């Protein structure tokens with residue numbers, strides 16, 4: 542962070558720890574070795590190959606990705622994957638089941654419609670997530686798609702779904718690498734990088750080899766999972782800079798105890814804010830406690846006028862980007878993996894003080 546201390550709770554781009562920004566700075570200025578800056582490396586050179594390998598290894602080790610799964614580095618963001626995954630896994634007569642629980646999963650289902658027949662497996666009401674035993678799956682579906690954290694709505698699945706015999710596909714953009722995961726249960730995990738893995742430009746795909754074999758033929762080459770697996774994410778120029786930043790994020794997480802410790806930090810951060818919400822009377826949440834997100838903490842004040850005042854005063858105190866998603870209004874603090882506990886403590890102190898003055 543540069544200049545005066547400010548804290549960002551933005552949903553669209555995570556703040557980064559100083560150590561990571563400094564590591565990236567060293568890569569750019571190439572203080573470590575002679576030769577080219579990170580910004581100048583062609584993707585075909587040995588250093589670039591090493592960066593791709595390091596980041597892949599970092600993700601594999603943190604998540605415990607088994608040999609049954611490939612890791613791909615693509616572009617276009619999670620939104621592009623909504624269509625791309627349906628292009629790869631769809632085809633005539635194929636059915637994709639979608640669990641529609643909020644803003645992002647609705648978009649995922651909508652985009653998929655051009656490539657696969659969409660069946661709605663479940664529909665949330667915006668306050669509670671339907672558990673997997675309430676999902677309705679027809680006899681033969683190509684896959685079942687859900688969104689682990691609805692960042693606009695403030696909802697998060699805390700239990701991993703139990704599905705037998707159906708390839709499970711998950712948009713994990715908002716809570717990727719924030720907790721341990723049994724990767725073997727998923728056929729396809731995807732996440733764009735700007736929320737928990739650094740900066741925008743990279744989309745990570747973790748895909749079961751058995752699913753790769755079932756991909757359709759007619760998919761643009763840079764989006765074709767099978768081709769990208771064969772070419773090790775180098776069908777065309779990969780986003781090397783974002784991949785290098787992601788590598789630093791992985792090292793940072795590994796040095797701090799891996800995903801078990803990340804999950805503990807997440808719980809601690811979220812509790813700072815939910816504690817205030819649970820005290821009631823001033824801050825409130827419309828969301829069922831069992832479905833509340835530890836990553837996207839949504840809250841409301843008694844009136845919209847108070848919410849506007851809260852936002853203005855928060856900003857004046859260096860607490861930035863707390864406006865809720867336009868779909869649902871109110872306020873939202875995004876507590877991605879790299880958001881410091883200290884930032885959340887400062888926000889909680891501000892919230893207590895604001896309540897004391899206005900409540």
Ligand SMILES: *Cc1c(COP(=O)(O)O)cnc(C)c1O
Nearest residue numbers: 618619620645690692714715733
């Ligand atoms: C932010 C977000 C997206 C959109 O990601 P882009 O990288 O902007 O395409 C998709 N899904 C979820 C769950 C998100 O939180």
